[in-house]
Amino acid sequence: MPRKVNYGLDYEEDYEVYDEYDDYYYDQEEVQPHQPAKSHNKKKANIWRCPICTYDNDESLSYCDICGVIRDASLTVNDKEKENGSLRKAEVSMLAKSLFSSSPPVSGKLKSEPSTLNGNNIQVIKETKSHPGDLTKVVLASGGASHGDTAPFKFDSPSPDDIVFAGKNASKVNPRARAQSSAAKDANSAENLETSARLTLKDPQSEVGGSGQRAEEGSTSLSSKLSGLGLGQTLEGAHKREYKPEEWMLSDKEGALTQLNLAIVGHVDSGKSTISGRLLHQLGRISRKEMHKYEKESREKGKASFAYAWALDESSEERERGVTMTVGVAHVDSGRHHMVLLDSPGHRDLVPNLIMGAAQADVAVLVIDGAPGAFEAGMEGGGQTREHAQLVRSFGVDQMVVVVNKMDLVGYAQERFCTIKAHLAQFLRSCGFKEASITWVPLSSMENQNLIEPPSDPRICSWYKGPSLLEAIDALQPPLRDIAKPLRMPICDVIKSRGQGQVSASGKLEAGAMRDGTKVLVMPSGELATVRSMERDSRPCHVARAGDNVAVVLQGIDMSAVMSGGVLCHIDFPVQVAAALELKILMLDVATPILVGAEVEFHIHHAREVARVTKIVSVVDPKTGKAAKKVARFLSSKQSAVIEVALTGAVCVEEFSKCRALGRVFLRSSGNTIAVGIVIKVLEL
Known part of the structure; x- marks a missing residue:
């Protein structure tokens, strides 16, 4: 039985003291040829002593029975190497040996590829599992496996200890990394492979691990495997890979009603909420019992005409003031669509609420008050008809139903309807609407004329032969949905x-x-x-x-x-978050020019931040679409320009070319919308 020799220190309890020793002294034992070796260093027959724990092991063992260090069986020095001051075989540190010797054996299911590290007699076995993030396993070659002389250790290349510690650090995964894409993980794993491949071979004639293959063949095989993983692609390119939707995302029930998000906008007191309540009641969304309740409560408050509006104006403040303050949402089915009614506020102080709510719209209903002087008030002097039409167009809405309400107050006069149509049509064309995408419908919400069914009053039947409001809505086409894009x-x-x-x-x-x-x-x-x-x-x-x-x-x-x-x-395709953007904007009717350094109210989808204009990049010619050569010092009404803005807080944003809904912006100042535009570039601060 081997015996353990103790020289006064228990190495099992105080093993950490060897952390201060240089690994070089474990690799090389200087032999003095002219001095006789001391008696206590003589190795007995059939026993070899571990240089770490000094345990005497049996000659048949290739590793220490206590600490697992691989036996160094070739510490012999010839005369020629003594003159050169180098050893016949430059072994790696015992620290690396002990760590690698305790590694579990490579599974038979894993494909391995041998290589060497700059003549340091190390065999590298790389797992090629498809799971990203697998660590590189480095296994020392056996001492007698190599044939021929090996060059001494090169200190300009990574040592085995460096590889060990790098592998241990790489195994610590941050929990936040779960949100990274699988492509990014593949790229990181590939970079580890590429690092190993860069360690070139110094001695192409040496064989690794006794397998009979030359190290040059192993290096070539490893390089071919690396090229198969597509190491030429950068991490950024991995993020730009094409998104492939799953099958369940694309399938849908045939014959189901298509969803249509309908924003009802217009000047204050034009009858938007009353029209919405009428549609909900006549389409069966509101029962007679509920409607009777609204009528009773409105009469008690002295606001009997607001009975249908109370179906959507549910808060006590809205009912007390008689004004819609937030966007009311209601669902109702028509003959063709599942409609989502977005009843928007009309007061100018509540336009930010309109932007945050009605930005979801696919199509719009613009309600005009046909009463004498009401239409003119909505178009001039801070009226909201103009601003609402411009905002709706900037939402991406290109189909609109223009409703001329309260026609009963003018006796259903055709002349009044034609005057409003002629005046408003010209403005809507300037906003970007096409005549073919606009439907004009006269009606009276209070007398229930021309909402669901054709009008019955002979004063309107005599000259109007067009569709009712519901028929006009059913004729609208929902936009194409981006189902095949990331969430x-x-x-x-x-x-x-x-x-x-x-x-x-x-x-x-x-x-x-x-x-x-x-x-x-x-x-x-x-x-x-x-x-x-x-x-x-x-x-x-x-x-x-x-x-x-x-x-x-x-x-x-x-x-x-x-x-x-x-x-x-989507967890693998996150939206961008930025606080500096480059915008292409269209200035609306503004009283004060916009200068560099001006603060504005920045709106994008449902987010709102304070922004500062940091740069006017260029002014765009509206006819040619090209940037003017002269740099503008300010922006005035009706100008198109490219500007840079800095936000006080970061917002979720996408370039307009990637996602239109997350790339539309609105700039407001002093209670007015001064510009609408799109995001053309996300900047870095």
Whole structure:
């Protein structure tokens, strides 16, 4: 039996003292040929002593029975090497040997590729599992496996210890890394492979691991394997890979009603809420019992004419003031569409609420007050008819139904309708609407004329032969949905339930799809969450696609990380978050020119921030679309320009070419919308 010799220090209890020693002294034992060796260093027959723990091991063992250090069986020195001051075989440090010798054996399922490290007699076995993030396993070659002389250790190349510590550090994964894309992980793994491949071979004649293959062949095979992984692609290129939607995202029920998000806009007191209430009541969304309740309550408050408006104006403040203050949302089915009515406020002080709510619109209904002087008030002197039409067009809406309401107050006069149509049509064309995409409908919401059914009053039947309001809405075509793109859902509203530990985010899916159990990334907080359930029109749904307005219940996330103005997005394709942007804008009617350094109110989807104009890049010629050579010092009405803005807080944003809904912006100042535009570039501060 081998015996253990102790020289006064228990190395099992105080092993850490060897951390201060240089590895070089374990690799090389200087032999003095002219001095006789001391008696206590003589090795006995059939026993070799471990240089680490000094344990005497049996000659048949190739590693230490106590600490596992590989036996150094070739520490012999010839005369020629003594003169050169080098050893016959430059071994690696015992620290690396002990670490590598304790590594588990490579599984037979893993393909390995041998190589060498600058003549240091090290065999590198690289796992080629498809799972990204697998670490490189480096295994020392056996001492007697190499044939021929080996060059001494080269200190200009990574040592085995460097590879060990790098592997240990790489194994520590940050929990935030779960949100990274699988392509990024592949690229990182490939970079590790490329690093190993850069370690060139110094002695092509040496064989590694006794396998009979030359090291040059191993290096060539490893290089071919690296090229197969596409190491030429950068990490940025990996993020730009094409998104492929799953099959369940594209499939849909045939014959189902198409969803249409309908924004009802117009000047204050033009009858928007009353028209919405009439549609909900006559299409069966509001029962007779509920309608009778609204009529009774409105009469008690002395506002009997607001009975139908109270179907959407539910807050006490809205009913007291008789003004819609927030965007009311209601769902109703027509003959062709599942309509989402977005009843927008008309007061000029509430335009920011209109922008944040009606930005979800696919089409619009512009309500005009046909009463004497009311239309003129909406078009001039700060009226909201002009501003609402410009905003709706900047939302991306290109189809519109223009409703001339309160025709009963002018006796359903055709002349009044034609005057309004001629005046307004010219303005709408200047906003970018085409005549073929505009439908004109005269009606009376109070007398229920021409809303659902054709008019029955002979005063209007005698000259109007067009469609009713519902028929005009059914004729509208929903826009194409970006279902095949990564998930994008701007958050319009947030409801927090602290008792259940859940948070609900509502909004419209602008791109992609999701279902119950889907992992989503909540930006700009960057937190992961799981979709617990979804509701559409207060009814449970299991799948939501682009264009749907849903309320999503999230779990596994801090409530403070979900906020209005944020975006739910795909975990591998996150939305950009930026505080500096380059915009292409169109100036509206402004009284004061815009200068560099001016502060404006910046709106994008449901987010709002204070911004400062940092640079006027160029003024764009509206006819040619090219930038003018002369640099502008200020911007005035009707000018198109490219500017740079800096925001006080970061917002979720995409370039307009990538996602239109997240690339439209609105600039306001002093209670007026001064410019509309798009994001053409995301800048870095």
